[in-house]
Amino acid sequence: MSTIEPVRKDIEHLPQIKKYSSSLRLWHWANAIVISGSLITVLINSTILDDRPTAAFLKAQFAEAGAQLTSHQTTTVAHALSDSVWDIHVYFGYALVTLLVFRLILEYFQMTDQKFIRKFKNAYRHYAIIKKQRELARHELAVKAIYAIFYLLLITQAVTGLFLTFEDFFAPYKAIRPSIKSVHNFDMYLILGFIAVHLAGVFLAERKDSKGIVSDMINGGRE
Numbered sequence: 001m002s003t004i005e006p007v008r009k010d011i012e013h014l015p016q017i018k019k020y021s022s023s024l025r026l027w028h029w030a031n032a033i034v035i036s037g038s039l040i041t042v043l044i045n046s047t048i049l050d051d052r053p054t055a056a057f058l059k060a061q062f063a064e065a066g067a068q069l070t071s072h073q074t075t076t077v078a079h080a081l082s083d084s085v086w087d088i089h090v091y092f093g094y095a096l097v098t099l100l101v102f103r104l105i106l107e108y109f110q111m112t113d114q115k116f117i118r119k120f121k122n123a124y125r126h127y128a129i130i131k132k133q134r135e136l137a138r139h140e141l142a143v144k145a146i147y148a149i150f151y152l153l154l155i156t157q158a159v160t161g162l163f164l165t166f167e168d169f170f171a172p173y174k175a176i177r178p179s180i181k182s183v184h185n186f187d188m189y190l191i192l193g194f195i196a197v198h199l200a201g202v203f204l205a206e207r208k209d210s211k212g213i214v215s216d217m218i219n220g221g222r223e
């Protein structure tokens, strides 16, 4: 056995620096599940539990069963049904806010090379200062910029969602409630846009020159 063999073995046993820390991976998949859950509640309330058609449906069904209910009565029931789904939306909301706080704390405590801010700055430096392999550097910077925008959208959704949840507490700001609701509503479409671009991007990257990025997001990958 050569004299460098034990040293090589020691190096092999050093903990590997991963591309994504286990905490980031946990956040990523939990966040994806919770956002999907939240979106499903919105989908349910805007389709099968949409108040007006549900009220008409209930009225017709009761009439068939021999009970004549007024539109007001069936609308009240339809409203109660969608409200119970909004309650679930708020539970997903709390989970989302908790995960967001976890993500922000994680950013602070992560190893320097794993910090998002550091990766973003590096991407900017490669593109604007080092100016080598510009195509690649521009792509890297664009991907990171999209993530940065997504984090801002997520913060907006959490803040507006909390405002709507605790509207009694924010009663003095009642006048801006409709605007807050519109922002919350519109932000959903931007988040949907991010998800579509993200999934397409990951799919293309996996097929082209970044094979294995999805498994990196599962097993951590190598730095």
Ligand code: HEM
Residues within 6 Å of the ligand: 028, 031, 032, 033, 035, 036, 116, 143, 147, 150, 195, 198, 199, 202, 213, 214, 217
């Ligand atoms: C609601 C769904 C999803 C959201 C909101 C989301 C969000 C994100 C965010 C914010 C990042 C950047 C993490 C960081 O570096 O700070 C990221 C990275 C990543 N996501 Fe997702 N994700 C979603 C679903 C998925 C799915 C379904 C896949 C796999 C099929 C996936 C694969 C990846 C991969 C591979 C990366 C790392 C890519 C890179 O280094 O640029 N994501 N995701």
Ligand code: HEM
Residues within 6 Å of the ligand: 035, 038, 039, 042, 086, 089, 090, 092, 093, 094, 096, 097, 157, 158, 160, 161, 162, 164, 165, 181, 182, 184, 185, 187, 188, 191
């Ligand atoms: C990805 C995250 C989220 C999405 C896509 C989303 C989407 C939506 C949409 C589309 C509405 C309907 C707005 C309207 O009727 O005009 C809504 C309502 C609401 N959301 Fe969210 N939301 C998210 C996160 C949150 C969070 C984090 C909270 C709070 C913790 C929250 C609390 C609420 C509340 C209280 C309502 C009002 C429900 C009602 O009309 O009774 N949402 N959300």
